[in-house]
Amino acid sequence: MSITWFENLVGKENVSDEIVDREVYSTDASQIKGKCDKIIWATEVKHLHQIVLYAKRNKLDLIARGAGTNLVGSCVPDNSIVIDFSKMNKIIALTSNYVVVEPGVILDDLNSVLRDKFFPIQPEDSTSCTIGGMIGINSTGFYEKKYGRMKDWVLEVEMIDGNGRLKKYGNEIVGKEGILGLITSVKLKITDKINERSMNVLKYDKLNDVLNKVNELKSNQEVIAIEFINLDAAKLAGLEERYYLIVEYLGFEGGVRDLNEMGRLWHIRKKIFHKLASNSYVYLEDPLIPQENLAEFLYYLETKKIPCYGPIGTNVLYPCFSNRDEIKELYDTVLKLRGVIGSRQGIGLLKKNYLNEVMKEELRNLKEQMDPMHIMNKGKVI
Amino acid sequence: MAGVDKCILCGKCRADSALLKVTGKEILTARGKALLIMKGILDKIFYIDPLNDITVRSCPTNVEISEEVRKQRERLVENGIETKANRRMIDNIREFGNPYGSLEKKDIKEVYS
Numbered sequence: 261m262s263i264t265w266f267e268n269l270v271g272k273e274n275v276s277d278e279i280v281d282r283e284v285y286s287t288d289a290s291q292i293k294g295k296c297d298k299i300i301w302a303t304e305v306k307h308l309h310q311i312v313l314y315a316k317r318n319k320l321d322l323i324a325r326g327a328g329t330n331l332v333g334s335c336v337p338d339n340s341i342v343i344d345f346s347k348m349n350k351i352i353a354l355t356s357n358y359v360v361v362e363p364g365v366i367l368d369d370l371n372s373v374l375r376d377k378f379f380p381i382q383p384e385d386s387t388s389c390t391i392g393g394m395i396g397i398n399s400t401g402f403y404e405k406k407y408g409r410m411k412d413w414v415l416e417v418e419m420i421d422g423n424g425r426l427k428k429y430g431n432e433i434v435g436k437e438g439i440l441g442l443i444t445s446v447k448l449k450i451t452d453k454i455n456e457r458s459m460n461v462l463k464y465d466k467l468n469d470v471l472n473k474v475n476e477l478k479s480n481q482e483v484i485a486i487e488f489i490n491l492d493a494a495k496l497a498g499l500e501e502r503y504y505l506i507v508e509y510l511g512f513e514g515g516v517r518d519l520n521e522m523g524r525l526w527h528i529r530k531k532i533f534h535k536l537a538s539n540s541y542v543y544l545e546d547p548l549i550p551q552e553n554l555a556e557f558l559y560y561l562e563t564k565k566i567p568c569y570g571p572i573g574t575n576v577l578y579p580c581f582s583n584r585d586e587i588k589e590l591y592d593t594v595l596k597l598r599g600v601i602g603s604r605q606g607i608g609l610l611k612k613n614y615l616n617e618v619m620k621e622e623l624r625n626l627k628e629q630m631d632p633m634h635i636m637n638k639g640k641v642i
Numbered sequence: 643m644a645g646v647d648k649c650i651l652c653g654k655c656r657a658d659s660a661l662l663k664v665t666g667k668e669i670l671t672a673r674g675k676a677l678l679i680m681k682g683i684l685d686k687i688f689y690i691d692p693l694n695d696i697t698v699r700s701c702p703t704n705v706e707i708s709e710e711v712r713k714q715r716e717r718l719v720e721n722g723i724e725t726k727a728n729r730r731m732i733d734n735i736r737e738f739g740n741p742y743g744s745l746e747k748k749d750i751k752e753v754y755s
Contacts, residue, residue, distance in 0.1 A: 280685050281667075284674040289652045301666045328668065329653040346666030364666075368657075387657035387700065534702035542650045542703075 266300060269310055274301040274347075285342045288328040292609060294336035302348050302364075305418075305426070305444045312442065312635070313424045315341070321638040324438045326364060326390030331544060332608030334396060334437045338638055343442065345392050352445060358415060359450055363392025363443045377450040380407040384530055392443050397606035398435030402508070402526075405573045406484040407451075410434055416447035422631025437606055438637040439623070440630045457484075458514030459522050464503040467562065471555050473505060474572055482509045486573025487529055490558070493567035493580070497535035499528075505572075532569045533580070541567055541580035545587060547594040548576050548603035560593055576603055607641045615641065643706040649676040654700040655707070672707035679710055688714045689725045 266275040276282075277298040285296040297320075302308055315322050321340035328335050335342070345364035351373060353360040359379070361370060367386040371378050382401035383389055389399070395417065400409045407413070414431040421427065421441035433440065464470045470488070477483045489497070489504040506529050507514065508522075516522055533544065549557045554575060561568050561579055570578035581587055591601055591614065602611035623642045627634070655672035656662055668674045669687055678685065688711055701707075718724060734743040 280678060280683060280687050281669055283681055283683060284669050284677050287651060287677070289650070291651050327653050327656055328673075329656075344666055344668065346662065346668075349663075349666075366657075385652075385654060388653055537650055537652075537702035538644075538648075538704055 263298060265314065266298065266311070270300060270303065270307050274303055275299065285325070285328075285344070286337060288325075288330050288333065288335040290331050290333035290336060290608065290610060292333040292336045294333075295339050296337040296342050297339050299342045299344055301344050301346065302442075305420075308343070308442050308444060309420055309424065309426055311341075311343070312420045312422070315635045316422065316424055316633050319633060320635060322442065322635055323637050324363075324392060324396075324442050326393030326396075327366070327385075327388045329385055329389055330393065330397070330608060331605045332602065332610040334606055334608035334637070334640055336609060340638065345390065348444075349390075357449065358447055360445055360447045361391055362445055363390060363395070365391045367391065367394065374450055374453075376453050378453045379413065379448060379450055381410050381413060384533065391446055391448070395434050395443060395446060396437045397604075400571075400574075400576075400604050402485045402487065402571065404571060405478075405486065406510075413449045414446060415449055417443055418445040419443050422627075422633055422636045435606075436623070436626070437608060437641050439627060439641055441636055454484075454510060456511050457522070458509050458512045459516040459525055460505075460507045460509075460514040461516070461525055462505040462507065463500070464505070467503060467555070467558055470503045470505060471558070474554075477505070477507060478573060480509075480513075482511055482513055483573070484508050484510055485571070487570065488572035488577070489529075489532060489569045490561060490567065492562075492565055493532060493536060493569045496539045496541065496567050497528075497532050529569075533578075536567055536580045540582040543581040543584055543587065544605070545579050545581070545590060546570075546576060546602065546604040547579070547590070548574075548600040549594065550598050551575055553597040553599065557593070557597055557599070564589075566590070609640060612641060643709070644704050646676040646679045646705055646707070646710050648703040649673065649680070649701075649705050650703055651677070652702060654702060657700050672701065672705065675707055675711055675714075676705060679714060684714065684718055684721060684723060686718070686723060686725055688718060689728050 263277050281299050282296040285299050287293050323335055323337050323340045323342045325335045325342050325344050348362040349364040350362045367389050380403055381399055382403055383399050394410050398410045411431045411434040414434050417429045417433045419441040477486050485508040487506040491501055495501045566579045568577050568579040570576055594601055601614040607615050620642050651673055653673055659671045661670040731741045734741050738744055
């Protein structure tokens with residue numbers, strides 16, 4: 261496929277089929293290796309529209325890419341054209357209730373311009389993740405207990421579907437991992453920044469005590485975040501070898517009220533993955549476990565010496581592994597406990613076999629309507 | 643500090659790249675450079691990124707990418723692969739003691755790092 265057509269459309273500086281670029285865009289944070297045919301840096305909606313129509317005519321696969329921080333291979337190409345949205349990073353409109361942004365806007369950059377407002381979905385990688393990517397996996401964050409997930413904050417998504425139709429949708433498009441179309445702009449709700457808040461860091465020696473406390477905290481409406489660190493993760497992170505609960509409150513119920521100190525505590529939590537990764541625990545899973553089986557799951561992790569942390573307040577945990585071969589046993593355990601595999605980081609390539617048939621069928625139907633030629637993110641999710 | 647074999651491709655280093663914000667090019671991130679090094683690709687791209695732009699601040703596995711890039715530049719020079727600007731900078735340092743050349747002209751058009 262000639263590059264000339266694309267160069268004429270978007271300019272030479274916004275397209276490449278050079279080996280160095282193709283190599284760099286052949287993978288993402290999943291570490292799965294694919295094959296990238298060429299890269300286009302998106303700058304204008306009218307170009308994207310032409311590209312989709314061209315791809316449809318020529319049966320070419322298109323993959324939207326934000327920061328490429330996806331852990332399940334959602335951005336891994338298969339002889340595909342990767343469309344990098346990093347340059348589509350403008351804030352189009354800002355009011356007191358909502359903001360309209362291009363999909364390449366980085367979350368921290370968005371929050372830095374909102375002044376007394378904020379966008380409350382706060383994932384760990386807020387310094388690099390993009391709004392488009394967050395929509396792709398229906399992202400979540402530390403404050404899910406109070407604010408929910410990305411879907412709860414999306415008012416409108418403008419997208420070019422696989423038929424080449426530029427249309428506005430509601431939040432039903434959230435969480436589809438780029439298999440229906442290319443997002444061109446997003447209208448998001450925003451809310452008031454929380455000024456009165458506080459934290460507690462609680463330490464325990466017995467898992468039962470942790471679980472009792474979590475149950476108590478879950479029913480407290482002032483609690484907005486409950487994060488857990490298990491013994492093995494604490495040890496690897498260089499912390500005292502105990503169980504930890506990091507709790508944030510609306511208002512001043514917590515003992516830590518100084519914002520700098522709170523920032524320091526969250527920093528320790530955010531660095532847990534760094535500490536585990538530097539000890540070779542680089543593969544992170546994200547199972548959702550039903551409340552009644554949470555204790556059994558935590559004891560399983562303990563027995564297997566699997567380091568784990570995460571938003572226990574939403575029944576989600578992040579067990580980490582140094583070897584992918586060890587993960588199969590975790591999946592079997594999660595399914596046995598009627599849990600959900602891939603609850604927060606998406607399905608992509610890695611977890612396709614674990615998506616339930618009802619959801620797959622629903623996605624297949626949507627795909628047939630919106631991308632019947634299968635030119636959007638071929639082979640992912642379904 | 644670790645070598646590129648420890649890079650887990652997480653992309654957290656994107657937050658450290660000022661050039662990425664301007665150009666949108668993944669190749670200018672530490673992850674991009676690490677991928678090329680892992681693949682053994684020698685390319686002039688290693689001359690483009692100023693070393694002080696790529697740090698280990700956000701790297702979970704502490705990959706010291708600037709040191710790895712420096713090694714690649716050595717290999718590039720050993721293999722006779724260099725940019726005109728780099729050659730000119732070296733010549734200027736040798737002749738004038740600074741990367742810009744004769745300061746008497748006061749018409750510096752290129753800035754090196």
